[in-house]
Every structure is written in structure tokens, then in C-alpha cells.
Amino acid sequence: MVRPLILWMIGGLIYTLLEIVTRGRSHWTMFIVGGLCFYLIGLINEVIPWKMAFWKQCIIGSFVVTGIEFVSGCIVNLWLGWNVWDYSNMPLNLLGQICLPFSLLWVLVSGIAVILDDHLRYWLFGEEKPHYKLF
Template sequence: MNSVKKALILFVAGGGAYYLIELMFRGYSHGSMFLVGGLCFLLVGLLNEQLSFDMPLKWQMLLGSLLITVVELISGLIVNSWLGLNVWDYSSLPFNLWGQISLLFTILWIPLSGGAILLDDYLRYRWFGEERPHYRF
């Protein structure tokens, strides 16, 4: 299977999963969150692909959290500030930057990125016949 098709499938899986997570926890979501979630899922999933399974899972999760935070900042500046859609606002939270990212959410992204890493590895293994996942703890 070509890499573009595989990336598109993983993007849709990740975007859909994140959209559902938002519905479960917030009761609503926005279409832009499907796009942001899909992009984050692809980027976090690439950690194993680029850095190998030899990197301890906790460090992959921390890097994943930082990747998600960067994507959240950039997409927040576009979606919330530039386009004025006001999808989220962290202004009331401590340690926020322009209301787009917050230290609290960066910490919450750590376990979320762990789930994304495991799901990405599982999907790559089951759907695309890639290497069986294994982790260092």
C-alpha cells in the first residue's frame, strides 16, 4: 500500500478517535478538531517509525505531548485567533499562552499520546502488516 493512502487512513482513524473523545468529555466538538486530531495522531505515530521502538515509551509519550501542544498552538492561532471560530479558550487556566495552550493540557496530552502511540502501532501491525509492536518501559 502506498504511503499516502496509509497516512490518509491513519489520519481519518486518529481524527475520528479524537472527535469521539471530545464528544465524550465535552459533549460537543468542532470539525476542525477532526483535522487537528488526525494531524496529531499522524505525528505522534511517527515517533516509533522515526525513533524506533527502542526509545522508552514514557519518552515517546512526553515527546508526543509536546508535539500535540505545538500543533494545538499553531491550530489555535489559526482557528481561534485568525478565523475567530473560538473553538477553545484556555485563558482562564493558569500557565496558558494566549489562551491557546495550557500547561495543564500539555500534561493531559501525555496519557493521550500514549494511547495514540499504542493505537497507531496496533493499526499499523493489524491493517498494514508492519512490525509487531514492542516497547521499552
């Protein structure tokens, strides 16, 4: 039970810091959402065998992040009105909560998260040494 919490917190902290560096600000909900995304992306190698091509893991990760972003955006932005983010001015957006350009960015970010999670699991918890199959 401690392992998921540690990974969630590391992911939440990294995502919050990433937002502060790129946007100049963040919101406490992004710690929760970022940590959840990081943890779930990390489960890709835990649930699906290592044999899966790395690019497929990145695509799955993007779908995970986009789905969580949409649900959390509907809650924190539309329902609670906290206006944490708004993609209304972005092309191909859905209710201003998700958009295609950011979903594509999440492919890259998910790849970084997959690698980081795998290495953290190896270094901190003695899990299997990471290895990847590109295609």
C-alpha cells in the same frame, strides 16, 4: 499514500468522538487537528527506533500535540475568531491556546495514541509487531 490518510482519518474520528464524549461537542477542525496529531505521534516509532523508552515517546507526543494545538489555535481561534477552545481561565496558558494542565494530559493521551497507532499499523498494514521498552 493511502496509509497516512487512513491513520489520519482514524485519529481524527477518535479525537472528535473523544471531544463529544468529554465536552458534549466538537468542531470540524478538531477532526483535522486530531488526525494530524495522531498521525505525527504514530511517526515517533517510524522515525526514531523502537528502542526509545515509552515514556520518552509520550513526552515527545505531548510536545507534538501542544505545538499543533498552539498553531491551529492561533489560526482558528485568534485569527479566524471561531472560538473552538479557550484556555484563558486555565493556569499557565499562552494566549489562551495552550496551557500546562492540558500539555500534561497530552502525555497520557499520547501514550494511548502511540500504542493504538502501533497496533493499527500491525493489524491493518502488517507492519512490525509492537513492543515497548518502558525505561
